[in-house]
Amino acid sequence: MKTNVISLVVLALVFLIGAPFAQPVLAHHAATMFDTTKVVEITATVKELQWTNPHVWIQVYVQKAGGAREEWSIEANGPNSLSRQGWRPTSFKPGDVVTLRVNPMRDGTPAGLFVGVRFSDATTLGRWDPQP
Amino acid sequence: MTSALLRTTKHVGLLFCVVIPITIWGQRTATPVLPDWSGVWQMVGPTVFDTSTVEPPNGRAGEPGVRERPPYNEEWEARYRKNIEGIRNGVFPDPVNTCGTPHGFPRVMNLPDVYEFVVRPEQVWILGENGPNIVRIYTDGRKHPAAEDLWPTYSGDSVGHWENDTLVFDTVSTKGSRDSDVIVDRTGLILSDQLHTVTRMRRIDDMTIEAQMTLEDPKALKSPWRVTKRYRKLPVDTRVFDYSCAENNRNPVTSSGRTLTLGPDGKPIDKVVD
Numbered sequence: 003m004k005t006n007v008i009s010l011v012v013l014a015l016v017f018l019i020g021a022p023f024a025q026p027v028l029a030h031h032a033a034t035m036f037d038t039t040k041v042v043e044i045t046a047t048v049k050e051l052q053w054t055n056p057h058v059w060i061q062v063y064v065q066k067a068g069g070a071r072e073e074w075s076i077e078a079n080g081p082n083s084l085s086r087q088g089w090r091p092t093s094f095k096p097g098d099v100v101t102l103r104v105n106p107m108r109d110g111t112p113a114g115l116f117v118g119v120r121f122s123d124a125t126t127l128g129r130w131d132p133q134p
Numbered sequence: 135m136t137s138a139l140l141r142t143t144k145h146v147g148l149l150f151c152v153v154i155p156i157t158i159w160g161q162r163t164a165t166p167v168l169p170d171w172s173g174v175w176q177m178v179g180p181t182v183f184d185t186s187t188v189e190p191p192n193g194r195a196g197e198p199g200v201r202e203r204p205p206y207n208e209e210w211e212a213r214y215r216k217n218i219e220g221i222r223n224g225v226f227p228d229p230v231n232t233c234g235t236p237h238g239f240p241r242v243m244n245l246p247d248v249y250e251f252v253v254r255p256e257q258v259w260i261l262g263e264n265g266p267n268i269v270r271i272y273t274d275g276r277k278h279p280a281a282e283d284l285w286p287t288y289s290g291d292s293v294g295h296w297e298n299d300t301l302v303f304d305t306v307s308t309k310g311s312r313d314s315d316v317i318v319d320r321t322g323l324i325l326s327d328q329l330h331t332v333t334r335m336r337r338i339d340d341m342t343i344e345a346q347m348t349l350e351d352p353k354a355l356k357s358p359w360r361v362t363k364r365y366r367k368l369p370v371d372t373r374v375f376d377y378s379c380a381e382n383n384r385n386p387v388t389s390s391g392r393t394l395t396l397g398p399d400g401k402p403i404d405k406v407v408d
Contacts, residue, residue: 028196030379030383031393032221032226033196034196034198034221034224034393035393035395050398054382055382056377056379056383077384077395080377081375082264082374082376082377083247083248085375086248086368086372107395107404109404109405109406110405111404112403113395
């Protein structure tokens with residue numbers, strides 16, 4: 003259960019140089035609501051994967067300090083391009099505990115733009131450099 | 135002697151009545167040897183339309199302050215700067231955010247996701263997976279319709295011909311920015327409904343198709359603007375899928391141009407919703 007407990011905002015690193023290259027090309031809208039100069043790492047439990055156009059969404063729960071859990075919405079690219087990068091509709095299963103790296107919302111609300119994920123078996127999708 | 139003359143006459147008659155007409159007809163209707171552009175292709179590089187002039191270098195379309203250097207006249211340079219400022223303030227939405235809006239020409243040559251280029255004797259089709267986007271290029275010898283039979287559309291009207299392995303096509307009658315629902319890329323680039331583009335497209339090697347575009351726009355540009363796009367072939371087993379924008383669009387645009395982010399309950403997550 004410990005893994006299910008907060009590690010919210012383990013890292014909030016500013017990549018003034020690296021982050022622009024990490025930004026996916028969102029096929030449908032500009033990513034202006036996300037701060038693409040920052041990468042935040044969260045440990046979370048998967049609620050569901052919305053394998054839909056124009057964007058795939060990963061709904062996850064993050065445990066907060068006081069014990070409450072908070073739902074985050076992680077926006078990724080579309081299923082067409084992601085499927086060509088190794089994603090499948092079953093890549094995220096409800097209950098999976100995962101570590102996600104996201105560009106956070108500029109206004110601090112619980113959502114982000116997908117950068118990378120590491121699953122419990124140490125496999126990864128997206129951009130997952132040793133140092134975020 | 136008489137029979138020999140008859141035979142000769144028959145042969146000459148056959149030559150003039152059958153052989154020569156068939157040969158001429160055959161030459162006129164012979165299908166040119168068309169290049170093989172089969173497979174699935176992906177644009178090389180980011181969705182910045184003119185990567186040769188992008189500032190800063192490696193800047194991505196949609197990031198605040200990123201711009202290109204088209205040969206705009208003063209008025210359209212000012213319009214471009216206004217769009218760039220809108221992007222900086224988060225109030226310059228991508229028109230395709232309204233699901234079903236085509237990207238329009240020339241942006242259709244600058245898409246993420248993948249392409250198919252279907253070469254037929256009478257037409258070439260450019261099919262963008264990220265859609266709806268189809269460009270039909272008529273190569274059967276027809277011309278553009280007369281002015282009174284044309285009206286501006288997202289993709290315009292394209293006619294072309296083959297010069298050996300090069301498709302040369304001419305595109306007119308695009309909407310441009312007249313209704314504020316077509317951009318060229320997310321840096322805020324726009325062109326007018328007077329755009330005239332000549333595109334030379336050919337396979338430059340096994341893995342690459344290149345499109346050299348010359349854009350002339352008497353309303354917006356001081357001189358022709360030359361832009362080159364390249365497309366790389368993907369593995370042969372690559373598939374192309376539906377792009378159904380309305381399926382789960384969680385990023386609607388407000389009346390002020392702000393792009394929202396909806397939660398799973400359909401309500402905005404954003405703090406500012408105007």
